[in-house]
Amino acid sequence: MTIDKRKFIKTAGLASLAGLAGKNILGQDVSEVIEPGSFDRLSGLQSPLKAERWAMAVDIKKCQKQHDCTKCIDACHHLHNVPEFDNPKDEIKWIWKEPFEHAFHEQENKFQKTDLIHSTPLLFCNHCDNPPCVSVCPTRATWKREDGIVMMDWHRCIGCRYCMAGCPYGSRSFNWRDPRPFIKDQQQDFPTRMRGVVEKCTFCDERLAMGLLPACVEACDVGALVFGDLEDAESDIRKLLNDNFSIRRKPGLGTQPEVYYIIS
């Protein structure tokens, strides 16, 4: 069959129009059919939480008032099958606490508000805007999503630990041992990891997809964790940042961390 240029362009144009129309129809009927067995999950998936730039704010004062509270850590680590090892060298952590001078060693003032200096802020993956872990990953097992979340594909991680060397925040943990036997109360919904894989916080991408806030934010009784869209001027997190003084970890490195610490 021969085809001239004119005919080809016509056909191609018509085909792409038909394609666009088909896509629109598909886009509209997503919420129509819902399975009886998995009603909640599928309907949750129809209304995911979306943002242009996800970020977290931690109100250190509110958080520290609840002295030894670990509700957010417990909720996160339980939901995500994070193992608990006795040997600190094997430690896996998605959220953790660190003394102030370790978390913010660039704050050099010898004399500071005492409650701040003696605080142990919550630390997460900072989901940097300019993430060094992503630049160094040889398999693209970690990458930055369009909404700012620094995601991980554990299927693709080869355990080279370049990302751990690249991350200036210590947000990544390596599974030196098979984690399965060390997970208390396994959570069926979420996979575990295997030996030789790096893991970290993903801002609960699997919960956002179902229209739920991150587990840590939900677990916090005092509202010390605020999660939202930085690009939305009306969002709670933007208002909080507009009204209060906040700091970030190691801002001088240029990684643009997106976890903010409210200290006023």
Place this chain on the structure above:
Amino acid sequence: MYDAGKIIIGLVVFIALVSYPIWYDAARGDIPTSADPKIVTSEKECVAPTEYMKANHMDLLNQWRDDVVRKGVRVYTAESGRKFEMSLTHTCMDCHSNKSEFCDECHNYAGVDPYCWDCHIEPEEVQR
């Protein structure tokens, strides 16, 4: 042919050794003839036709994995127009909760060892 006797004896010994697994099993009487996976669900249709799933479920699972993890697409539309959550643990194992009789049956027969269960948690099987 020089040394015909030695060569023929050598060949016989060689073939006997190479085919050892086959006749050993035959002698023990447990030659696996075919795999027979059991389907226990009350559900009428799968996410794709049975013939396609038999041959290509691994490709479909890989596609689902990439769509969910990398593209953030989590809803699959079957040819019938029905929507499914793209999830091994939820969608697949909701129906095929009998992993040992369904997954393992064929995988053992074919001698393949998929690494799904290194991380994904298999459903607890109810003894029937």
